[in-house]
Amino acid sequence: MRESDGVIPAHRARFPGSKTVTDTKTRKYQVIGTRPIRHDGVDKVTGRARYGADIHLPGTLYGKVLRSPHAHARIRSIDTSKAEALPGVKAVATAKDQPALADKIADLGEAVMNLRDLATNVLAVGKVLYHGHAVAAVAATSLEIAEEAIALIEVDYEVLPPVLSVEAAMQPDAPLLHPTLTTRSLGQQSETPSNIASHSKIKKGDVDAGFSQSAVIVEREFKTSPVHQGYIEPHTVTAQWSEDGSLTLWLSTQGAFSVRDQIAELLKIPVSQIRVVPLEIGGGFGGKIQVYLEPVAAVLAKKAGRPVKMTMTRAEVFMGTGPTSGSTIRLKMGASQDGRLMAAQAYLAYEAGAYPGSPVGAGSMCMLAPYNIENVQIDAYDVVVNKPKAAAYRAPGATNAAFASESVIDEICERLEMDPLEFRLKNGAKEGDRRADGPVFPRIGYLETLEAAKAHPHYSAPLTRSDDSDGRKYGRGVASGFWMNYGGQSTAYASVNSDGTINLVEGSTDIGGTRASSAMQCAETLGLASEDVKPVVADTGSIGYTEVTGGSRTTFATGWACFEAAQDVKRQMTERAARLLKISPDDLDLAGGVFTSKKDSEKSIGFKEVAARLGETGGPVVGRATVQPKGVGVAFATHVVDVAVDPETGKTDILRYTAVQDVGRAIHPSYVEGQMQGGVAQGVGWALNEEYYYDDGGRLLNASFLDYRMPTCLDLPMIDTVIVEVPNPGHPFGVRGVGEVPIVPPPAAIANAIYHAIGTRMNVLPMSPREVLEATGQLD
Amino acid sequence: MKTHVQARINGEEVEFLCEPSQSLLEVLRDVLGLTGAKEGCNNGNCGACNVILDGRLVNSCLVLGVETQGSEIATVEGMAADGRLHPLQQRFLEEAALQCGICTPGFLVSARALLDVHPHPTEQQARQWLAGNLCRCTGYDKIVRAVIGTADGGR
8 A cells, every 4th residue: 555545644644733634735635525325315215225133034923022111129020821822922931041141241332231131230139220121021822912911920029129329239237139149359359249330540640639730619419300312213133943944033232242132241152153133223322232033033043943034112312221320429630820730630420320330431532531630549439229231322331421521621621710622722632642531542632622622713703693582691602522433343345346336245244334334445545436436234144244333333343444445455456457458467557447557558457347357367456455443542632502491490491502523534425414413312311301200219211201301403503514524643644533422521511501591500411491490599 | 903094104104003102103114124214212213214194293102003094204215316315315325424423313304394484584583493313423513503604505
């Protein structure tokens, strides 16, 4: 690969000072940075695209899960006999139909889970640990019969007191969810059973010394509730066994290979006997990686000898999948009089839900990453409670933490009378700085996002409207955010068609336009148009191992695999062209779809012609690549938001929102903008309305879209986006993952805006009308 | 005992058998194989199942199949015609107004119904009309732009 090809070999990338790599005068991309129509677009706007629930096999039975009505209870007995006797019921399953498992950690993209916990979450063993925990399942000839059948299953419960907050869970006499769970604290496993699964610590310098040098110290406590990813498409799977002992699953998932690995472990069958066919997916955001229905459908299908289809209702999605953690965070930060951060001390306790494994570790790593602080101590606790096991949700753990840190920094800025963007510029991290948790930053673009926010017309626009007689209070807030992003393994194959187009096969399910970004990186490399590359998302039997669509990794890593596969095609096609021209391949350049001899420009042949004549020159040309890239680019964002708060009702309206983000390189700017806007919208919901609302018995009361209140288009204005490109030196095109960081700043930015509107600091999420009225002392 | 129903879907005569308890959404998806309408919540809160029934925008999960005897139903599958996309569909693609696409059929049907009533909606009118369609991916910005842009471009 040569510099003249238009890409920078990652291992040779070195960029001095603050100069950006992509000087547009020297770096010209033909496809990257344009906005072609996505390749799967027509199918999706016509209703032809097949999502998980759109498949129907002959002879399909319908599966239904029986779920616990209690938040915490021992299962004394389960009697399925009446269900089994109901005409139309073909199979019934409980945990005893699943193999017993030993302790083993499963890698679930941006979450980890003990496989035994994963199995007992799928079907409860001995105890139920949350309202909605799956206890048994049936498969029947119609959904109606299946629903009738589960109502006939008799479960004898011994109800136990539920634990519903980290505070309650951490009391020494708290009811224990798992009698054998002890705390892993700073590398040592304790002997005492506890609801605290782990304690980890990040420490740098001496926080006491730092505070003693601080002119301003702010110390606050924050609380957040679990919130759900809110994907519009419920979980769904169809399972079918063949007489040769192999299992096929058709489903919507963020990771076909992850599902295959999980099923292999849970059902104790070889991966080679499982084929996972990912259909189109209606949203995931981290919540469609861990299995819930899949093992159950497989067990029922095996027992019944027929395919079984299972789809969750919306209520089951809320009750039976994985929201992200509620949390309690205490944060103390100190700054010098001239605005330098001197010390930060944090306590993070996150609700893992029913089993260990909250994203508190990631939260603690991200919380202060945008800043240079000499003295840091963060204690992070992973705590089990009687709520659904937390699953990954877009930058898991970071939003909770940023709500605290970005609010405290705003308060420090106010006390110092410093502009919040200036303060962040003064303390902001850049290349060469070391994060509190260890890694040294390579080339990053945090400061650039601050400069861009400062320069944006939004930041200097007048706040109050000319007519502010409506009684509302107006305020503007800013916040920054960080997410580390993920690399991971991807595979791509690129076959040359006889008409000079490329069949591009990869294994990343397409949630937000990544088929297009993969095809565009391949097209750019070969000098083809975007529409001349035909991307296909393949099943586990048709493509090499590929990790989940998550961690903001797909355009980065799968795109890289597509780039490398295209390079392989280029090498082979160059040889074929050389053979046809009877010259050496070293003499040939490929540009604009034509191979031309460097020595004699008359000697040339088009890529398409070479493609049409592959049979003459040696047969098919297929490029292939596998990657596990190291050069992951981290992501920074800075957001500005204007709000109007009605002091009588406590309602907050978002008037204007500007999201600035360093994306490295925007392959398809429209879909990069889309990620930013979507993350903002979820952040707005998290900030203002969304929460898991429980009664004292631990029953979830708002398991519907009516009462779990996500933003509608009436709740949001247009969301302005500013794409900053500080290319990631670790990627051939400079890509940084973009999908996750945009959800990190909004709750804090909005909290800060509300403060500047009404003069009250909000420290609870969501900042619903009730919370605002309570915080301003207007309730009782 | 199933009921025999005759209706017109996307301009074509259809007949089907369904249980009285089955919703129009189930009929479309499971009986007629028209899977464009999606189930997001099954209780009228997300709009992913929207269809136009006798000229009226409805959640098909809240309509019984047996209620549609003699009715005219328009689904997303009927929007493209003669091998060409409806202007709304084309605009959605150009504006990148979809990410996962699961809400897109519902939005397209709702937007079509909107433009039938308000050929040139303001942003506020469009947002009010479309507030019954939930999207979790896009933040609605590009969807609203696409709908208003289609209106400005004529139908």
